[in-house]
Amino acid sequence: MTALSFPSENLTRTGNLNLTPVPPIPEGERKGLTKKEVAADHPTWCPGCGDFSVLALYFKLIEKRKMHHEKITTVAGIGCSSRFPYFVQAHGAHFIHGRALPFATGVSLSRPDLHVFVFGGDGDAFSIGGNHFTHTARKNVKLTYCVMDNNVYGLTKNQTSPTSPLGYKSKTDVWGSGDRPVNPMKQAICAGATFVARTTHTNPNHVLQMMEAAMDHDGFSFIECLSECVEFYPGAFDGANPRKGGQFPEVPKDHDVTDEYAAYKLAEDLMPGKFGIFYKVNRPTKNANEAKIVSTNREKFAALPDWQILQKNFDRMK
Amino acid sequence: MSDATTATPAPTGGTPEVSHISEAVIRIAGNSQDGIQAIGGFLARLAGRSEQEVMTFMTIPSTISGGPSIFQVRIGSGEVLSAGDEADVLLCFYQHSYEGHVGSLKKGGIVLYDSDHVKEIPQENLSKYRHIGLPISSLVVEAIGGTGRDKGKNVYSLGLIAKMFNLDVPKLHRLLSERFAGKDPKVAETAIAAFNGGYSHTLATAAELFKFKPGENVGHNQIVMGGNEALAYGLIAAGVRFGAGYPITPWSDIMELLRKELPKYGGSFIQCEDEIASVAMAIGASWGGRVAVTGSSGPGISLKTEAIGWAVMAEVPLVVVDVQRGGPSTGMPTNVEQSDLNIACFGGHGDSPRVVIAPSSVEDCFYTAIEAVNIARKYSTPVIILTDQGIASRIEAFKMPELEKICQDISPDFTPVADHKPYDLAATDGITRHLAPGTRVASGKYPVVTGLEHDELGHPTGSPKLHVQMTAKRRNKLKKLGADLPTPTVFGPSEGQVLLVSWGSSKGPVEEAVKQARAAGDAVSGLHIKYLNPLPNGLEKIFEAFSHVLVVELNDEGFYGYGQLGAVLRARYCDPKIRGLTKVDGLTWKIREILDRVKAMTK
Numbered sequence: 001m002t003a004l005s006f007p008s009e010n011l012t013r014t015g016n017l018n019l020t021p022v023p024p025i026p027e028g029e030r031k032g033l034t035k036k037e038v039a040a041d042h043p044t045w046c047p048g049c050g051d052f053s054v055l056a057l058y059f060k061l062i063e064k065r066k067m068h069h070e071k072i073t074t075v076a077g078i079g080c081s082s083r084f085p086y087f088v089q090a091h092g093a094h095f096i097h098g099r100a101l102p103f104a105t106g107v108s109l110s111r112p113d114l115h116v117f118v119f120g121g122d123g124d125a126f127s128i129g130g131n132h133f134t135h136t137a138r139k140n141v142k143l144t145y146c147v148m149d150n151n152v153y154g155l156t157k158n159q160t161s162p163t164s165p166l167g168y169k170s171k172t173d174v175w176g177s178g179d180r181p182v183n184p185m186k187q188a189i190c191a192g193a194t195f196v197a198r199t200t201h202t203n204p205n206h207v208l209q210m211m212e213a214a215m216d217h218d219g220f221s222f223i224e225c226l227s228e229c230v231e232f233y234p235g236a237f238d239g240a241n242p243r244k245g246g247q248f249p250e251v252p253k254d255h256d257v258t259d260e261y262a263a264y265k266l267a268e269d270l271m272p273g274k275f276g277i278f279y280k281v282n283r284p285t286k287n288a289n290e291a292k293i294v295s296t297n298r299e300k301f302a303a304l305p306d307w308q309i310l311q312k313n314f315d316r317m318k
Numbered sequence: 319m320s321d322a323t324t325a326t327p328a329p330t331g332g333t334p335e336v337s338h339i340s341e342a343v344i345r346i347a348g349n350s351q352d353g354i355q356a357i358g359g360f361l362a363r364l365a366g367r368s369e370q371e372v373m374t375f376m377t378i379p380s381t382i383s384g385g386p387s388i389f390q391v392r393i394g395s396g397e398v399l400s401a402g403d404e405a406d407v408l409l410c411f412y413q414h415s416y417e418g419h420v421g422s423l424k425k426g427g428i429v430l431y432d433s434d435h436v437k438e439i440p441q442e443n444l445s446k447y448r449h450i451g452l453p454i455s456s457l458v459v460e461a462i463g464g465t466g467r468d469k470g471k472n473v474y475s476l477g478l479i480a481k482m483f484n485l486d487v488p489k490l491h492r493l494l495s496e497r498f499a500g501k502d503p504k505v506a507e508t509a510i511a512a513f514n515g516g517y518s519h520t521l522a523t524a525a526e527l528f529k530f531k532p533g534e535n536v537g538h539n540q541i542v543m544g545g546n547e548a549l550a551y552g553l554i555a556a557g558v559r560f561g562a563g564y565p566i567t568p569w570s571d572i573m574e575l576l577r578k579e580l581p582k583y584g585g586s587f588i589q590c591e592d593e594i595a596s597v598a599m600a601i602g603a604s605w606g607g608r609v610a611v612t613g614s615s616g617p618g619i620s621l622k623t624e625a626i627g628w629a630v631m632a633e634v635p636l637v638v639v640d641v642q643r644g645g646p647s648t649g650m651p652t653n654v655e656q657s658d659l660n661i662a663c664f665g666g667h668g669d670s671p672r673v674v675i676a677p678s679s680v681e682d683c684f685y686t687a688i689e690a691v692n693i694a695r696k697y698s699t700p701v702i703i704l705t706d707q708g709i710a711s712r713i714e715a716f717k718m719p720e721l722e723k724i725c726q727d728i729s730p731d732f733t734p735v736a737d738h739k740p741y742d743l744a745a746t747d748g749i750t751r752h753l754a755p756g757t758r759v760a761s762g763k764y765p766v767v768t769g770l771e772h773d774e775l776g777h778p779t780g781s782p783k784l785h786v787q788m789t790a791k792r793r794n795k796l797k798k799l800g801a802d803l804p805t806p807t808v809f810g811p812s813e814g815q816v817l818l819v820s821w822g823s824s825k826g827p828v829e830e831a832v833k834q835a836r837a838a839g840d841a842v843s844g845l846h847i848k849y850l851n852p853l854p855n856g857l858e859k860i861f862e863a864f865s866h867v868l869v870v871e872l873n874d875e876g877f878y879g880y881g882q883l884g885a886v887l888r889a890r891y892c893d894p895k896i897r898g899l900t901k902v903d904g905l906t907w908k909i910r911e912i913l914d915r916v917k918a919m920t921k
């Protein structure tokens with residue numbers, strides 16, 4: 001009975017990986033990455049798709065912040081935008097539709113040494129993944145979530161998305177959509193996100209600024225980045241593009257980012273809406289809360305090896 | 319009480335005589351708020367400490383408070399394989415408990431009832447069973463006062479049982495003080511007072527008292543726990559340090575225990591918004607470098623299937639616990655059933671081979687958890703542990719595991735590597751290995767884990783050739799596992815008339831049925847299958863030596879007359895001898911039920 005058919009010898013890493021190890025490089029001797037080194041597959045997006053700029057700015061962020069390959073963790077669900085991880089030369093996971101956030105939470109909580117970036121679409125975030133959005137925000141899991149909002153389902157070819165404006169004509173609403181669209185900023189603020197920002201792919205400097213601020217935030221940082229689907233919803237964000245006769249109104253300088261109601265008010269109008277950081281507060285992260293539970297529990301067992309902690313329990317069950 | 323079954327009429331006073339017995343089945347019936355599980359737990363723990371084997375059987379209503387609840391404990395000095403078909407002693411608190419359970423007593427058995435509540439005893443029962451009526455409710459008030467009335471009834475009754483079976487009072491006192499330690503010291507004092515009240519009752523109306531013969535396991539260092547507990551501790555021993563889940567009966571016990579215990583080992587267990595999030599989170603953590611666990615029961619398992627399919631495709635290790643209950647849908651949430659074999663083995667779209675193992679006892683839960691973790695790691699695959707309500711909620715005594723030897727450290731290794739292709743088609747053993755994120759790859763080429771069909775680095779491909787190759791790769795690595803699995807051994811002679819095939823919690827009842835059938839001169843043997851997907855090799859050779867192969871399982875016979883494992887065995891072996899012996903009444907097997915069905919099917 002007690003003879004295990006599968007003893008654990010020789011199993012290292014997640015499996016029994018047996019590769020040629022290479023010596024570590026001292027931190028000081030490592031250079032930052034060039035764009036070439038961080039680009040992987042050529043993106044499969046349609047020419048002109050807004051998602052290209054988001055990717056380019058992610059590369060910029062990696063360059064600017066001198067991140068090393070192995071510390072970059074990119075996670076996504078399913079959608080055009082969610083193909084993101086394939087285009088980044090780094091550890092990445094392309095998970096299932098709508099569930100990127102809980103997957104990324106598993107990485108974030110078990111690997112506090114990594115900062116996880118999650119990219120995805122509006123359907124992924126607010127339709128199939130809507131509940132996960134709420135709960136990841138509420139738990140304040142340390143990670144950055146960038147929703148590339150094109151107000152449409154791109155990958156499945158033009159169905160109504162939860163952010164499609166009223167009257168939008170799609171294959172599933174040939175008469176025009178009648179469901180009130182989700183307001184991502186309001187959604188994020190109400191759910192308890194601790195960093196909520198809005199940007200658009202046509203303003204690269206602003207996108208980079210938001211990404212940097214999000215990455216530096218200790219908690220769940222959410223960016224809504226308008227990203228035009230030139231194939232199915234061209235011109236959707238012209239109103240927010242000064243070059244197309246629109247406007248780019250930034251969050252007023254005197255806005256108090258810790259004022260939840262003020263942030264909510266800023267989110268009132270949808271197009272062009274405001275751009276910048278709407279809300280940013282510090283609240284203990286899930287990561288920190290769990291770490292605290294661990295350290296108080298560990299104190300009681302100071303130097304005991306794991307088997308002795310378990311033995312103590314078992315001795316009480318004799 | 320195999321050694322003392324004579325139905326002597328109750329004497330009218332005097333000292334009852336003492337009979338020496340080797341085992342007893344005691345059933346306690348009342349409502350769930352009566353603390354019946356607690357009495358059962360004390361008896362089980364006491365028996366474990368006295369080196370007796372013990373197995374319990376319990377049902378709780380899904381409504382939690384109010385409503386009927388029972389606990390059956392079988393204490394034996396020898397090996398106990400099942401919870402016992404018939405009770406020797408029935409303790410019942412209410413009229414409905416009396417009526418509902420008196421039929422579970424063996425002829426001549428003893429009914430100990432609360433005469434404050436049980437008022438009507440049918441005349442014909444008086445000659446069949448020995449009745450001892452005590453105003454238990456009033457006696458409790460007398461012993462500990464009115465305030466503790468409802469709470470003290472169980473412990474008072476424990477005292478009565480202790481008296482009747484000559485149980486070890488100092489040990490029980492210790493168990494009671496341990497159980498109520500930490501709270502207001504008055505609570506423990508009251509419990510002991512209630513117990514002593516019951517114990518000192520003269521039981522003058524009892525025909526006889528009993529004493530257990532010394533156990534055969536003397537010398538073993540035994541430990542007593544429930545199946546869910548054993549499984550959770552097994553995961554900890556295996557080195558699992560992260561899990562995620564959503565509450566559902568009977569899986570919740572496991573997540574509650576892990577939530578509380580894992581931080582002691584530096585880990586954590588996260589309560590999620592739903593079962594999809596939990597499986598996703600566990601997979602994320604597994605990819606993070608250390609196999610993680612998720613689990614559920616019934617409906618929650620259905621929700622996890624898409625993500626499990628991803629883990630199959632991406633070849634990421636994962637352990638999923640399915641504590642089966644009656645289905646489909648919300649079904650019979652607190653009853654036992656083994657009807658998730660299909661979803662465990664095949665639940666998911668596409669061809670998605672995964673590993674399914676079923677523990678057969680509480681002890682086996684502990685070791686199966688460790689095995690599941692190691693198979694998941696070795697073969698980089700999801701492994702489903704298919705346990706059931708029957709094991710989850712019973713308590714057994716088993717040998718203290720050698721923790722120092724068993725506990726393993728499976729922390730991830732981040733040593734930089736020269737180059738890496740996770741889905742290497744040329745790998746000699748055909749098994750995928752992943753680098754945990756955070757690992758540097760000197761070549762600068764990094765892998766992606768994905769649910770899309772992919773090339774060797776994990777990048778998407780629409781190549782028909784690669785889909786064929788990768789599908790074969792995912793299948794073949796587990797076929798290799800199948801070839802490495804031990805062929806199960808036959809319980810009893812390796813040839814005969816009837817072979818009873820069991821899986822999961824049906825192992826004990828099937829083995830007991832085999833023993834009884836053989837004692838009656840019938841050529842019946844048993845075969846227990848633990849590894850359900852893939853199956854071990856060599857079963858066909860075993861089947862050859864029998865005229866009937868009856869697959870005993872707690873699920874429906876389906877359209878074609880086989881249960882779920884039966885259908886798999888038919889499909890694999892095309893052997894018309896294989897037939898299903900199934901039921902879905904929500905209760906574990908009675909030995910007599912199995913034997914009667916075997917008779918009818920082999921006439």
Ligand SMILES: Cc1ncc(C[n+]2csc(CCOP(=O)(O)OP(=O)(O)O)c2C)c(N)n1
Pocket residue numbers: 078079080081082097120121122123124125150152153154155156161
């Ligand atoms: C469970 C499940 N349902 C449906 C789909 C099909 N599907 C793939 S992507 C998608 C929507 C994509 O829209 P969005 O998330 O906005 O991403 P975009 O393509 O616009 O970037 C759908 C419905 C799927 N892959 N999985």
Ligand code: SF4
Pocket residue numbers: 044045046048049050051080081150154155228229230231232
């Ligand atoms: S369909 Fe739209 S969202 Fe998808 S790649 Fe093309 S332009 Fe971009």
Ligand SMILES: [Mg+2]
Pocket residue numbers: 079121122123148149150151152153154161
């Ligand atoms: Mg979209």
